[in-house]
Amino acid sequence: MLFEIAEPGASRTKEACAVVALGIDLGTTNSLVAVVQADEAGSGAPRCLSIDEGSALLPSVVHYASGSSDTQPLVGRAARRLLASSPRDTLASVKRFMGKSGSDAETRRLTSYEFAKPLPAQSGASSDDSGSVRFLLSDGREVTPVEASAEILRTLKSRAEEALGQSVKQAVITVPAYFDDAQRQATKDAGRLAGLDVLRLLNEPTAAALAYGLDKKSQGTFAVYDLGGGTFDVSILELKDGVFEVKSVGGDSALGGDDFDRALATHLLAQADAARSSAPSKAGSDPKRTRAAIVAAREIKEKLSNAQLLLSDDPTVNAESLTREEAERVLDVGLVVSLDDTQPGEQQFRPPILRSAAPALRVTMANFESLVRPLVERTGAACKRALEDAGVRAPSGLGKDGGRKLDGVILVGGSTRLPLVRRYVAEIFGLEALRDLNPDEVVALGAAVQADLLTAETPQHDVLLLDVTPLSLGLETMGGLAEKLIQRNTTIPASAGQEFTTFADGQNGMDIHVVQGERELVQDCRSLARFTLSGIPPLPAGMARVRVEFRVDADGILSVSAREMFTGVSQSIVVKPAHGLTDDEVERMLLSSIENAQQDLDARMLIDARVEAQRIQRATEKQLEENGDLLEASERKQIDEAVARLTAAGAGQAHRPILDAIEKLDRQSKEFAERIMNRGIERALKGHSVDEFHGQIGAHAKKALGVE
Amino acid sequence: MNGQAACWSCGAAHRVDAPLCEACGKVQPVPPHRPGEARTSDKFAMLALPRSFDLDDEALSTAFRALSRKLHPDRFARATPQERRFALEQTTRLNDAHRTLRTPAKRAEHLLELRGIHLAGERESAHQLPVQQPLQMSMEFLEEMMEExxxxxxAKHGGGGAEAIAKLAAAMELKQATTLARVGxxxxxxxxxxxxxxxxxxxxIARLRYxxxxxxxxxxxxAEG
Incomplete structure (x- = not known):
């Protein structure tokens, strides 16, 4: 508003550089905003804005004052200070709930244990599982994660405007690379709700690499290991000729520093109960105590890590927070915390204090690391897979044999401050990580560069980002199998098409069920959308041809179309998934895909074989009915027997006997098929239908053998 | 698809499936797929690479990056919706071409496609094209694969362990390499x-799929371990 009354001459210069687009890192724990502006030095270096009490970090915490729906919620440090005293109305880590339904594992895990009442429970015992999860505030108001995130974004926007002295409309917002479509859509919605034009959702590791690549002006292949408050991502990128090409991504959208805090908090509560020697309190029955344990756990984690970083002269540590002497003592004897000795109504949590005495609740670095080590080690499998997918080999030997060499590892996210995490990363990659840029800021800096690229007439940096789809996209086919059309780690924009056919004679419609995930069975993948293609002309099974096309644009948004080739009947949709998950699909998808590869394969082969057996049986029976007169009685008997054997095999649980039976029937009926074909030619009918029928047996037997 | 088309912007003639106009540098629309015509367009030509099985990986990557920088929708953030659409379509095509050409087996399949031979799988519409006899693998080969x-x-179930599996995989990789060399x-x-x-x-080439x-x-x- 101020600029509209500026002098004409001044406003013209303003216009030339006025449109600034923000780079926003909407984090689980903290959020940041950065911009790229032409500067005198001409470097065009991105910088983070100071937005919360002099800091670039705005804690991602929203406090809703009880009973005053008119007042603006508090966001940032002001809200975080109320976490302990007002646990129910102060929302933290909402990012973990983005795109989740009220029945998601994430909510159950929290409700069932530490956040039971402290974090507002989902809207009562609502049976509506399809909608978004809702936080129930103490005054009865309900808030969705999208709304709470929008409050954070609104605060970021207005504080950035204050810092820049101009109004801002456009932004690039970062998301974990492993976010699925629902989570991305929810993030985009939050941006819109906050009055932002979201130019692009940028994957966090990609943003970090962008910032690093520009900073170091380097070329090569890098791994970005991003362990934040609530999510873990790993990406392999190649930087060359001004192109940042993402080769692969992997991760776990439900693993982060919060889980470390919880592991330690659980331990603290158990210790406190044991020390009190009274009847152990029910876990989660006292929200303030649970909250106090989590806050204490986080402080212990940070203090221990800082002490270690300080002593190893790490450049990113805040040296003022701790003296060397204190740091040495912390590592020597650990930290002490008390959860219980407070009066009701008073502040029930006291920060950990340093003491050399050793009462019950003492936590040393060794205690802490033994509690979180299993969680940290969960990141290893994703790193290995990402390297293999990218065809890259780390100096440690991890990854693809003979693959391109990995040149560096970039650490991103607050949880990579943990000494244990750093040791683990160095061990699995065989490289010491780059840490010149502040791991808290690097994602926002990269987002600002991309925002500049997408809006400025002459961007400050001449680079191009090529990103990939994090998860495979496919369709449900007969027998509940997922047929992948676009594989994970495909560079976007991308498209793929495949032809499908009908299973039954005269089938006049086809259900198109779009799924996302790596598993072989549809029930294990994430359902994105369903629609029906109707108006397929009545044809014998296997004759109709439906071409399904998937298109993923540069934003990662999927659209699907289906077209029947005879009539040209077509349907198409842009996939906009509902926000709700009906159960813990994501978790299962991410964690069990590898473990279950063999089980999947067996199940897939059995289903494939059964579907094929049924199809061939039907086709054979039909031909026997129509053309049975072409056979001698003995020949007929042989075919009948082969069909019977196939029926028997189909009832079993193993795929191999079914395949054998299909093959036998295939051979047994070869002569028969030739006669039918000859008859067909004679009658000048569509002779090739039988030819095709026979070809299919061969083709499908091959498919059952494991070949598409 | 060897016809000529005129640039929508400057009118200069160019090959119908050229991504960019050589005269003015504008991104061109992807030619529509006409019914009855094969979908196959020359992926080598798109990247201005020689149509050959012996493709240099580095040359392919370099050509891909250079063309991405000219075609990617991000480079058209301030362009007209029409140009943005062309950029999206051409980049989609480019990504597909890159994906096909960088894998030797897929590259070989594409070389066959350019000669009108399509392996079963990604089949063209049956009623619009001459029906192709699906490739019949020899019985010996199928039996060999079944045994493998x-x-x-x-090895997986019987507890042969990772070592036994790695040994089998290594043997298969040798077969793969030999076959690939023969195909070349x-x-x-x-x-x-x-x-x-x-x-x-x-x-x-079909064996390579197995x-x-x-x-x-x-x-x-x-990957489980």
């Missing part, structure tokens, strides 16, 4: 007198 797969399953030789000599029949090349699938399974297991 049995050995793999046994056959493709190189395809137009010479006395060359292998195109069907026999197709059969060899090997690939087998290795996926072997390695899928390896």
């Amino acid at each position: 797969r049995e050995a793999l399953l046994e 030789e056959m493709l190189r000599g395809l137009d010479a007198p006395g060359a292998a029949s195109i069907e026999s090349v197709a059969e060899q 090997y690939e699938r087998y290795l996926d399974e072997a390695h899928g297991r390896g």
Whole structure:
């Protein structure tokens, strides 16, 4: 508003550089905003804005004052200070709930244990599982994660405007690379709700690499290991000729520093109960105590890590927070915390204090690391897979044999401050990580560069980002199998098409069920959308041809179309998934895909074989009915027997006997098929239908053998 | 798809599936797919690379990056919606071409496609094109693969352990490499007198799919540890 009354001459210069687009890192724990502006030095270096009490970090915490729906919620440090005293109305880590339904594992895990009442429970015992999860505030108001995130974004926007002295409309917002479509859509919605034009959702590791690549002006292949408050991502990128090409991504959208805090908090509560020697309190029955344990756990984690970083002269540590002497003592004897000795109504949590005495609740670095080590080690499998997918080999030997060499590892996210995490990363990659840029800021800096690229007439940096789809996209086919059309780690924009056919004679419609995930069975993948293609002309099974096309644009948004080739009947949709998950699909998808590869394969082969057996049986029976007169009685008997054997095999649980039976029937009926074909030619009918029928047996037997 | 088209912007003539106008540098629309016509467009030509099985990986990457910088929608953030659409379509095509050409087996399949031979799988619409006889693999080969797969399953379930699986995978990789080398030789000599029949090349290429699938399974297991 101020600029509209500026002098004409001044406003013209303003216009030339006025449109600034923000780079926003909407984090689980903290959020940041950065911009790229032409500067005198001409470097065009991105910088983070100071937005919360002099800091670039705005804690991602929203406090809703009880009973005053008119007042603006508090966001940032002001809200975080109320976490302990007002646990129910102060929302933290909402990012973990983005795109989740009220029945998601994430909510159950929290409700069932530490956040039971402290974090507002989902809207009562609502049976509506399809909608978004809702936080129930103490005054009865309900808030969705999208709304709470929008409050954070609104605060970021207005504080950035204050810092820049101009109004801002456009932004690039970062998301974990492993976010699925629902989570991305929810993030985009939050941006819109906050009055932002979201130019692009940028994957966090990609943003970090962008910032690093520009900073170091380097070329090569890098791994970005991003362990934040609530999510873990790993990406392999190649930087060359001004192109940042993402080769692969992997991760776990439900693993982060919060889980470390919880592991330690659980331990603290158990210790406190044991020390009190009274009847152990029910876990989660006292929200303030649970909250106090989590806050204490986080402080212990940070203090221990800082002490270690300080002593190893790490450049990113805040040296003022701790003296060397204190740091040495912390590592020597650990930290002490008390959860219980407070009066009701008073502040029930006291920060950990340093003491050399050793009462019950003492936590040393060794205690802490033994509690979180299993969680940290969960990141290893994703790193290995990402390297293999990218065809890259780390100096440690991890990854693809003979693959391109990995040149560096970039650490991103607050949880990579943990000494244990750093040791683990160095061990699995065989490289010491780059840490010149502040791991808290690097994602926002990269987002600002991309925002500049997408809006400025002459961007400050001449680079191009090529990103990939994090998860495979496919369709449900007969027998509940997922047929992948676009594989994970495909560079976007991308498209793929495949032809499908009908299973039954005269089938006049086809259900198109779009799924996302790596598993072989549809029930294990994430359902994105369903629609029906109707108006397929009545044809014998296997004759109709439906071409399904998937298109993923540069934003990662999927659209699907289906077209029947005879009539040209077509349907198409842009996939906009509902926000709700009906159960813990994501978790299962991410964690069990590898473990279950063999089980999947067996199940897939059995289903494939059964579907094929049924199809061939039907086709054979039909031909026997129509053309049975072409056979001698003995020949007929042989075919009948082969069909019977196939029926028997189909009832079993193993795929191999079914395949054998299909093959036998295939051979047994070869002569028969030739006669039918000859008859067909004679009658000048569509002779090739039988030819095709026979070809299919061969083709499908091959498919059952494991070949598409 | 060898016809000519005029640039929508400057009117200069260019090859119908050229991504950019050589005269003015504007991104061109992807030519619509006409019914009855094969979908195959020359992926080598798109990247201005020689149509050859012996493609240099580095040359392919370099060409891909250079063309991405000219075609990607991000480079058209301030352009008209029409140009943005062209950029999206051409980049989608470019990504597809890159994906196909960087894998030797897929590259070989594409070389066959350009000669009108399509392996089963990604089939063209049956009623619009001459019906193609699906490739019949020899019985010996199928039996050999069945035995190989049995050995793999046994190693997995029978507790042969990672070592046994790695051994099988290594043997299969050797087969794959040998076949790939043979395919390369056959493709190189395809137009010479006395060359292998195109069907026999197709059969060899089809074998690569079996090997690939087998290795996926072997390695899928390896990822568990």
